[in-house]
Amino acid sequence: MRIVVVGAGLGGVAAAVGLHRLGHEVTLLERGAELREAGTGIVVMPNGLRALDALGLAEDVRGHVIHAARGGLRDWRGRPLLVTDLVRAQQEGGARQEVGAPDMLERAELHRSLRAPLPSELVRTATPVERLESGPAEVTVISGGEPVARADAVIVADGIGSTLRAQLFPGHPGLRRTGRMDLRGMLPRPPGMAQDLLVSQLVDRRSGAMFGLFPVGEDRLYWFTDSVLRGTPPGADEARRQMLSLMADWHPVVTALIEATPQADIYVDPIARLAEPLPSFATGRIALLGDAAHAMSPDLGQGASQAFEDAAALCRHLARHPAGAEPADVAQRLLRYDAERRPRANRMMLAASRQSRLTSRTGVAAWLRDTLLRAVPSRLATRQLAALWHA
Numbered sequence: 317m318r319i320v321v322v323g324a325g326l327g328g329v330a331a332a333v334g335l336h337r338l339g340h341e342v343t344l345l346e347r348g349a350e351l352r353e354a355g356t357g358i359v360v361m362p363n364g365l366r367a368l369d370a371l372g373l374a375e376d377v378r379g380h381v382i383h384a385a386r387g388g389l390r391d392w393r394g395r396p397l398l399v400t401d402l403v404r405a406q407q408e409g410g411a412r413q414e415v416g417a418p419d420m421l422e423r424a425e426l427h428r429s430l431r432a433p434l435p436s437e438l439v440r441t442a443t444p445v446e447r448l449e450s451g452p453a454e455v456t457v458i459s460g461g462e463p464v465a466r467a468d469a470v471i472v473a474d475g476i477g478s479t480l481r482a483q484l485f486p487g488h489p490g491l492r493r494t495g496r497m498d499l500r501g502m503l504p505r506p507p508g509m510a511q512d513l514l515v516s517q518l519v520d521r522r523s524g525a526m527f528g529l530f531p532v533g534e535d536r537l538y539w540f541t542d543s544v545l546r547g548t549p550p551g552a553d554e555a556r557r558q559m560l561s562l563m564a565d566w567h568p569v570v571t572a573l574i575e576a577t578p579q580a581d582i583y584v585d586p587i588a589r590l591a592e593p594l595p596s597f598a599t600g601r602i603a604l605l606g607d608a609a610h611a612m613s614p615d616l617g618q619g620a621s622q623a624f625e626d627a628a629a630l631c632r633h634l635a636r637h638p639a640g641a642e643p644a645d646v647a648q649r650l651l652r653y654d655a656e657r658r659p660r661a662n663r664m665m666l667a668a669s670r671q672s673r674l675t676s677r678t679g680v681a682a683w684l685r686d687t688l689l690r691a692v693p694s695r696l697a698t699r700q701l702a703a704l705w706h707a
Contacts, residue, residue: 317341317634317643320457320467322445322480324351326358326423327606327623328473329431334371334631335471336434343465344434345457347444347474353427355583356502357530357538360419360426362705364621367628376429380419380533387515388697389675389689392522394513394567397689398697405702418617420530420538422502426620440464445474447483450600453643468643469650470602471630473623476588478608484599492591494613494672497545499555499584501577505537513569519675521682525562526675527570539573542615542676545586555584589613589669593662598650603630610661615671616704618664629657667704 317340321332324346332344360368360377368374389398448470449456457465472480482490517528525543532538541559550558556574563570590611597609606623633653634646677685 317468317636317646318454318466319343319469319471319634320345320455320465321471321473322457323473323475323478323606323608324348324431324439324441325473325475325606325623326353326427326430326620327627328471329427329434330368330371330373330624331471331473331605331627331630332438333373333430333434334627335634336438337372338631338634339636340634342438343467344439345443345445345459345465346439346441349442351427351431351439351441353423355423356500356540356581357420357532358423358426358620359530359617360421360624361618361621362418364618364624365419367621367624370628371624371631373430373433377419377421377426380421388517390513390516390518391686392518392520392525392527392563392566392570394516394518394569397519397686398692399694400701401694401698404695404698405705420532422532422536445480448472448480448602450602455601468601469634469646471605472602472608473605474608476607476611478604481594481604481608484602484604485594488594489591491588491611493545494587494589494669495545496587496613496672496676497543497549497555497584498540498587498614499543499552499559499582500538500540501574501582502532502536502538503573503577503581505531505535506572506576509569513567517675518567518570519682520563520566521678521686523562524676524678524682525559527563527566529569529573537573539577540614541574542587542672544676549584549586552582552584553579556582587613587672590665593665594658596654597626597658597661598647598654601646601650603650603653605630609657610665612665612668613672614668615675616664616668618668618704622661622664626657626661629653 319340321328321344336342388400443459447458454466455470456463519526528540530538597604605626633649
């Protein structure tokens with residue numbers, strides 16, 4: 317089949333590689349002048365690694381396992397609230413296959429690894445897609461007011477601000493800001509730094525702010541903050557000053573790491589998610605993938621992993637039959653993709669929103685939250701984490 321993938325982010329690239337390996341005639345269209353990913357660190361959860369395994373893309377990723385025995389939630393001073401045993405979480409599930417630990421990588425490094433198997437002649441950069449015109453037998457892709465491709469199927473992977481999503485579902489309310497700001501950065505790991513805060517998230521019941529910390533390889537750290545956003549997002553330097561002021565009395569590692577991060581390695585964004593789930597991930601010969609389909613808040617670290625699950629599912633449902641490709645049944649195949657992926661991805665999207673509400677509480681509600689979290693046995697918290705990974 318002729319398949320066009322619109323958008324060369326992590327999910328789009330993974331889908332393009334998988335579909336190409338199945339023998340389809342794939343074209344990857346990217347609005348940017350080159351294939352690249354900017355940003356800091358990204359976590360690939362065990363369920364995301366399983367999806368990459370199915371696509372034959374997990375080998376390089378598995379070299380970046382997070383080596384930590386424990387994780388969970390702590391208060392702003394670093395005192396444990398909810399403790400999870402990461403080693404046990406990897407092994408939970410009885411007869412189910414062990415999935416291994418989460419992997420933490422630099423976003424640009426992960427993108428390079430995923431796109432490496434894709435032949436360069438299949439990629440067209442500087443090609444922003446304006447609209448899709450669906451016909452009974454094919455979809456015409458329009459860029460610059462002109463047709464640039466015709467396909468038996470189109471995969472829309474143009475990200476959180478997807479313009480094609482808005483065209484395909486004109487009655488959908490689209491994105492909604494959560495009223496929160498994400499500030500994140502990467503830096504070399506300071507010598508002699510204590511291990512106890514790694515793979516932890518610190519929450520402050522006074523302000524509702526959060527700080528998270530993850531190792532990237534042996535010598536780098538990725539950190540992020542989540543705090544209230546009022547008005548227009550500030551620039552990176554101003555956002556850093558705001559966080560240093562807000563977190564001045566937090567565990568000393570927090571402010572030390574934020575201060576030590578070069579400004580060029582700090583990014584700030586308003587946090588947004590879909591206002592409500594889409595009614596479908598497929599319409600005719602067109603399917604949506606990743607943030608275009610189910611943009612969620614980052615609270616569970618599942619954004620990339622859900623996109624990889626999408627890519628693996630698309631490849632299963634668009635696999636060639638022994639007699640060859642059958643373009644006539646594309647719409648039915650994509651409906652089966654929707655039936656598989658939409659319930660799970662939407663559950664994850666709603667779970668991320670619940671987690672955001674939990675960790676951003678303040679006042680009496682937050683005090684009660686902390687009290688209840690301290691009472692949760694580590695084994696129960698670990699089992700719930702394993703359920704998320706093994707689902």
